[in-house]
Amino acid sequence: MRIDIQKTDTGEESIVIRYHEPNPLVDRIAGILRNEGNVIWGRLDDVSVAVKTDDILYLESVEDKVFAYTLDKVVRLDGSLNTFMQSCDETFFRCSKSMVINVNRVTALKSLSSNRIDACMEGGEHILISRRYASEFRRMLKGER
């Protein structure tokens, strides 16, 4: 794909996309330009799809593959949980080695023995916040992080 970037001194700044057939790359660029909020891109059945970060309930890393779970779909993301954590906002919390939860999509918390916490997500899933991460989670809720 050819990229032309031209400086203009007059008129409104604009971007024109020319394509033969709609394709995931064009959709992705258009999505970014339309400023559709915090969106991440992943693959669902080999099709590139955009997922709003607010819609993500949690992310799970399984054998070096990262999956984002929303209420109705599971999308495979590129990169690792660490990469995601570097770019996401403060509502996402690393709750174990292999999981990240969206705290805004937690419906209830339950204190468990050995200082662990059970987080019930909007979809009804229960995710365990391990002892190692529970203290940090408590600090986060108190706004001390």
Next chain:
Amino acid sequence: MKLDKQKLTLWERYLTHEIGIEFKACLYFFAILFFYCVYRMINGVFNADMIHMAEMILACYIIGYIQVFLFNNFDEADKLGGREYAGIAVCTCLYGLVSFFGNWFDRSIFVSLILAAYILFTYFCVFLIYRSKRRIDDKKLNEELKLFQTEHKKSE
């Protein structure tokens, strides 16, 4: 990087377990000491044998280890299952046996059995106390969660 710093070292993990077990040992030691003192006073004796007290604290410490590492730390468990009930039975029997062979109650099987029943009751009370503590913690956690979510939605 931040998480690496937060990662518990082997020493810290050991210390966490050790403090938990020592706390448990102290708790049950005082419960047994109370029973022992009541027994002594009923029999007109107003002093406690230091050897018996040393045996008690040692027994509580060792049984504390058994409780934590073999039986899922049953008095702090979220719910009681087969392994927890087995733990309660084994640890109660151990206290009864140690009290009998340690001659804490003049080798009286009857008093050792009463001690076993008392230990059972104590385990149950401790289990309920920890459960109540977690329920209070649940409320606090959920209040903080709602506050966090409200604040975050406001800032969006």
